[in-house]
Amino acid sequence: MTAVDPQAPPAGHPESLGGLVRSLAGPESAALIDDLAGDPVEGAKIAGRVAGICAGLRSAGVEPGATIAVRVGHDAPSALALLATMAYGVAVPVAADAPELPAGPFDLRAVVSAVPGPAEAAPVTLDVSDPETTGPGDLDEVPCRWAGDPALLLGTSGTTGDPKWVRLAQRNLMAAGAFIAGSLGLTPGDRGLSMMPLHHGHGITAGLIAPLLSGGELVIIDSSDLAFLEEALRCEITWYSAAPTMHASMLVAKRSWPSWFSSFRPRVIRSTSDALPARERARLEAEFSAPVIEAYALTEVPGHACTQVLGAVNEPGRMPPQAGIEVETIDPDGVPTAPGVPGRVRVRGPNVMLGYVGGDPVGPGGWYLTSDLAVFGPDGRLTVLGRDSDAIRRGGETIAPSTVESWVERHPDIERARVCGIPQEGFGEQICVAVISPRGADAAGELLRDLRLMLPTAMYPSKLRVVSAFPESTQGKLRRSDLRPLFEE
Template identity: 30%
Template structure:
């Protein structure tokens, strides 16, 4: 079973219903299915190893996503906003790829490559021409989607989602054909974001027409929502803020009364903003979703009734839930744990761990799942007494040196590029001058390169504030039995040696 089944079911159950509206053209489920089967034939014929999209959102995204599944290749939508050098590095990692979108840019960045590149319109036309709509859904069980996470200094990680992860998320969260015939979901998140992929799949499975806004702009969003009578929308907090700002006092704004449901996620929602939104759209259902790329999108959500209850309540505890991300999905197990892996009681902050069939926790290079199939999200948070989840930032132990926030990860990533360094950890240690200074503990797999070489490596790759003031060599780094690095123990090693 692969994710092409989701579109196949929609096309079988409602072939003539419109599933997608983009740039003024409507696509029925049967037309989308036919194009996806044709895309699969073209992709297979190309002999490529990946299917990439280097483009804004359009009909090409679902056609390529399902086409790649049918061709049993990973679909890798790329961030077209990346700088040339970063994009060029990603293009190298997926070669040879069947790339849809910006032909000129690929030719400029990878002139000697074996990529096959197609402009959007050419790809869609070829896919429609090669359609074999009578074929069955695919049986692939491998990688459905490969998404590059945004790397800061080290190379981005290639997160992979298997067909089973995505399908399990959709089956667990969406009821087939649940949408009314006149429902329409306005999608404005970029196609290279997990929400852009989950949004395509869940709306197709719900038989809810997708209205695509290729690139977000508040005025265009408002106009398209009014014109297409959108009933549902997904936004990130900054989008909602800009929409509300553009609506102004609402006196001459287009009619948005069709909007019944707004979901938001992907960042911290300021309390003032959601309160303002609830007042501005009193008849709209608001849903806050929390999820990660590695978890196939949503793992916890705060539903419309909970929003209203929190908004109206006089009880500060209930009111506070407006700033929570709600409760875990029924198909997800979620725990808050301390550094030793112990489960923490309500009210105590720690790292958020999740487990479930939709959780991949897997990268091209390695799996981040630990014992028992749990995924440490690296997000920090706590649960209240009734199980509402509150986020409190990344669990990374940030080092604050002279007011500058330094992520240990960026230093560790660079250290690990050294051939003699097997493992390492960077932590903050007390410093009279800086408040905290950087110290690193390393385990070697070769001859000690010498402190000077290590410091030079960090200085050249990062900057001088990241250069460790102390370097300690150990046999092995301290891990708990769940396989998680114990930074507290690392600090103790530094303090006692």
């Protein structure tokens, strides 16, 4: 897919957070609903409160563009604090329960706290947990910064090595939000459910920026609080976006408390942050009578690089590139691969990061080379095979764990599967599979025999373990290296 201008944000949308805040002061009906416990914060009031936080930072001597930590939870004050710090400076989101501020290669000039937390070691601390004490401000207090100015620093999950700090520009976030809103067809008449953490890229772009850009309403809840979840599901939610682990939790809640979902009729469900198993996708669509849209995104490419299209015939795991973004698969020499030939994914577009803190900018020509392997089909849709570092080298073949997983999950008694490679002397690596099965650990031997009858010879697993859950990071992602201890003798 060829973009007209890799740096240009989508037409018709603000180019900066300051522009977004100013647009909220207009006649559109954007609103935040805080835990369903109070009155909605309408767009004009959102803009005023954000301006008040910016005024507080300015009066405390914090310069626009400064690096500012923002401690956030799952509520409207956290959303407002995050909007303000991204508009005013460079926000470093911090979870409400984080014991200390991140020790990154940057100089924190202030802390904006939307939730109670420990005493912060920073030159300036601004408590905005009570919006009434902050007060509204004049919109002139909100800087209208250049689209290329940095707005956000996010730490990577470390699934491909040591964690890094990703620098995202104003335009990156605006493009990400616009792409999500467009892919879901969001309008002022929509009401979204925000359950993803506001200190992660998914929660920021899909759970905050996209709905505000669309002018719709947003219900913000802590998904771990069942009381809030029960009430939120009765509020005519039209869409939500979540990681596969969150979708699995929604299905469990539906089975456990079906009455909660009696009026839950979303028109679309979005899934990203990790691969969504085909069986889980089918369950979501059946249980909630709504189409599921899968998207491929990274911290370095917020929003998404590829997404399924609402209203089209979408197959599990296959996604076309987002219009306005270039996506290629390349071989080890950097030459684009043909359809059907796997290669490493590279991306160029307006939502691609500025670069890593302390590192070089994005590569030549604005291309970001990911760590993912993928293959294009003849119809131009991408199938992500997994991390290059996770690929299993076995007997001269390179096998994608996700391909083995899709075969394993065809077994009627296996709900989910995760695969990793373990070194095997003289043969490269052996395939090991961890599964979740209602038959329990005692059935491991029988399940392994079944799989050897079902799977192609090259995908035969050497070992199988039945587990109750897979080891995951705080971002809900699986590091396959964390599976390996399950198979150690």
